[in-house]
Amino acid sequence: MKVINRICKDCFLMDKKIQIAAIAVAAVFSILVLTSPTDPIPLPELNSNSKGDFVTILAENLDKPRAIAVSDDRIFVTEKDGMIRVIQNNTLLESPLATLRAADVFDGGLLGITVHPNFSNNHYLYVFLTYDENGNLWNKILRITESKNKLVDAETIFDKIPGSSFTNGGFIKFGPDEKLYVGTGTVSDASHLPQDLNSLSGKILRLNDDGSIPDDNPFSNSPVYSLGHRNPQGMTWDNDGNLFVAEFGPEKNDEINLIQPGKNYGWPEQQCSGNENFQDAILCYDPSIEPGGILFYSGDTLNFESSFIMASMRASNLYQLDFEEGLSSQKSILSGIGRVRDVVQGQDGSLYVITSNTDGKGFPDSMDDKLLRILK
Template sequence: MDKKTRILAIIAAIAASILIITSPSGSIVIPKPNTSSAGTDAVQIVATHLQKPWALTFGDGKIFFTEKVGRLRVIDNGILVNESVANFRVADISDAGLLGITTHPDFVKNHFIYIYYTYKDGDKLWNKVLRITESSDKIVDAKVILDKIPGAEFDDGGVIKFGPDKKLYIGTGDATDENAAQDLVSLAGKILRLNDDGSIPSDNPDPNSPVYSLGHRNPQGLAWDDQGNLYETEEGPTKNDEINIIKEDKNYGWPNQECSGSKEYQSALNCYNISIEPAGIAYYGSGNLDFKNSLILATLRGNILYQLPISNGNVTSQKIILDGLGRIREVGVGPDNYLYILTGNTDGQGFPDKNDDKLLRVVK
């Protein structure tokens, strides 16, 4: 997308709302583009006036997303449902709140949704992963998958995704206790791996532990490429933000190493010495957009959506897809092979306009 098209796309995104409809099969159908002026069909608004949105996922033709204040929301038949799927009593403090969300690989059959949220117990903050069962856009059942993950106002982690192995991966922050990231007994500062019912997979590095990798400060995004490589975004303390390739039983160094420097720890795939606050990340294999075999990276401080083409697990370049939207919290690839992004301007660190925050779709 050239500069002129990008600017027009952003203007169009703010000026017009184009709804999504679903086919009987549940797949998301592309609406007819608005061709009244050049570039107006590049970025489409799906929903506006969201409160601190954090993560999104797809299932059975619907789009589910979290609002950090404690609401689980849904786009059903192209319309943002006014009533929440569920409301949770969360500790919405800085990095904490209702955070990650993912649907089960067999969602069409079981309607399982997994969420990660922060709660207060006495004077302590904790995180838990909950599996809820959804029916007709409402919660009908809930089960705790994992509890007592250390929580904190900052560095709270929160990303959860299912991998191609149908295991649940959970990125936890160090919860401002940097030494916990190197403590194998602690759940803080780790990538955790669980079965869908919360049990520990027998092929984990330690069959008695959910820990898959350690030495993480504040994981924010997870994505797998077509080769099965797992990529993670991680915020540094003031700089040295990272994109990592996660390998089982490996140590990513925090707090002893940032990005690289020691053979004892894994080096980052990409290191950002000027902080961009990397957030959500997605892998785009092939489809309607010209982003084949690329990572798509959302940034908060950077205020940019990036394309990072990859080859054999290495980033070959970095290109700007979108800017001018303010903070970008999350990105995902929909079943229609278009990009969906959540802005993050109402999180207390941005400059929201009267329609923020938004769920947008990039179609060009």
């Protein structure tokens, strides 16, 4: 997987064209959603294998949503300003599960969320939170115990991850090994902390479920799993247990990386490829598409030509693609909803998607932001 695929300059619209197109798309979509939020609408740009798939709007008027977690009959969504929202029985509950004190910065706050592998018994939720302490920005991981959609306890299990106004990373997920993986961002594009093993900045971290360090991590007594990252935005594992991470470049060179323990992915010395001292990205986007959540689809409910699914904010699409075939295989699954922030797979094989039009970079309509479900 050393071959680098670079998207050509003509494959995606440049900023002004994207903005014009987004306005037109938002207008079309606002017409579509004037019906009841529970009415299914056909998928735009259907492929030949997905004629029976539909999009259902489960929730509207979410405020700067960032990430989704699914368990049992509930969906949990973080809102950047500090709320954990709950969707149960296809209904957004009026009261949030929790309201946390988050830093008021452009791309920080309450970010990632995940559920414990044994959530149905222990009711543990994990969130990634940016906070301000005496004028300094930090990030921490909280383990929340909930009961009947209410917070029972909140415990900080990992702290003092350097924070930033713009590049905090923030995605957290449990891997197939039931360890907690965390993507952290750099404090600034001029910082070399991602190359410093003693810093938590610009890393993929691997933790036990209580925040302690696993004995089999690649660096002794260190939570660092890989280093040299700029701003991780999504992570997923394929059926063979390989970990993939999507991350923002500075203005171009967004990357999809195959993460191997102990390896260095180059930032800020390398973008995508070119230095034999660092790992090459397996996909590189120039210009940027702002990748969000990613996943390998493992269900049999929906029929996709490729299993890798990726949300894109700047390109305003939900995509499928095949790593072996590269960027030429990239096809839209869902468009016409503006910026797409995160995508996860439900227990029934459906997909859940959140938009990101109220994040300060989009063109929200009166009902944004939305949680949508793609199903049969």
